[in-house]
Amino acid sequence: MASTYIGRFAPSPTGPLHFGSLVSALASYLEARQRQGKWFIRIEDVDGTRCKPAFAEQILTTLQSYHLISDDKVEVQSQHHPSYQYYLEQLEQQGQLFPCNCxxxxxxPFQGRHPHICDSHTDAPHSWRLKSCELVYQYQDPIQGTLIFTDDLKNTSPILKRKDGYFSYQLAVVVDDHRQNITHLVRGADLIETTAQQLHLYSLFNWTPPELCHIPLIVNQNGDKISKQNHAKAITDGDITTLLCALKYLGLKIQALNMQDALDQAIRLWDIKRLKGQSALPIQPQDWHLIQ
Ligand SMILES: [Zn+2]
Incomplete structure (x- = not known):
């Protein structure tokens, strides 16, 4: 029987691809390939104020240079605003949203959280927030173990559509993963904190969520996630040494002379359980040059 596994990698084009993103891309790719599934790339440019089309091009070129190619057309979130609007209205009709001019x-005073339904009106510029609730979500993460979100939805009302008209990542990612029939998410452990909100949206839409797996983050010398915010440098396109190094952080010691040979070996040897229990992988001193 053909595999029904569909995984994806969904970078935001706020900068070029850095080493931490390559590790994430590889983890989702290897898991999909080993399970004879499909692997899609989606450009998450829903935040039009921070994302640049030039970075999207650059990211796709870099991924291609590492032989990481989407099995389907590369989806771009900014082309799907009508579908986010449609599902936002569904939630509004369910009475799950409230307008906010805060x-x-x-x-x-609330540390930026929005703990209550405010006294806002729709006749002034406003965002749309999802009502908080008492629900507790739980799931079994193959790497992180049992995750229980007890108070995650209780004291916060996340924005689903901003005052400036942009949709939130939370809404877009759930709508897109559902629309593309994504069955498995392999993504960075930093996204655990948004998981309860996403599981809640799945539940409100009456959709089955994908299986979730959070891989450890590559962190720098200070223990901070390697990210565009802390100026992680762009990786060199098509560099076999960088690829072998990224595979090393995923528990794969591979010797290969070319990209495809390295990937083929990695697919054979890949075992996601090797990362079990880990939420951060500090970058080793000999690899600092890859990030700074
Ligand atoms: Zn408000």
Whole structure:
């Protein structure tokens, strides 16, 4: 029987691809390939104020240079606004949303959280927030173990559509993963904190969520996630040494002379359980040059 596994890698084009993203891309790719599934790339450019089309091009070129190629057309979130609007309205009809004109300043006493339904109106510029709730979600993560989200939805009302008209990542990612029939997410452990909100959206839409697996983050000398925010440098396109190094952090010691040979060996040897229990992988001193 053909595999029904569909995985994906979904970078945000706020900068070029860095080493941490390559490790994430490889983990989702290897898991999909080993399970004879499909692997899609999606450009998550829903935040039009931070994302640049030039970075999207650059990321795709870099992924291609590492032989990481989407099995289907590369989806781009900014082309799907009507579908996010449609599902936002579904939630509004369910009574799950409320309008909010609060400013960052007015939310300062709550550390930026929005603990209550505010007295806002739709006749002024407003965002749409999802109502908080008492529900507790739980799932079994193959790497991180049992994750229980007890208070994650209780004291917060995340924005689903911003005042400036942009949709939130939370809504877009859930709608897109459902639309593309994604069955498995292999992604960085930093996204655990958004998981309860996403599981809640799946439940409100009455959709089955994908199986979730959070891989450890590559962290720098200070223990911070390697990210565009802390100026991680772009990786060199098509560099076999960089690829072998990324595979090393995923528990794969491979010797190969070319990209495809390295990937083929990695697919054979890949075992996601080797990362079990780990949430961070500090970058080793000999590899610092890859990130700075
Ligand atoms: Zn408000």
């Amino acid at each position: 400013t960052r300043q007015s939310l300062q």
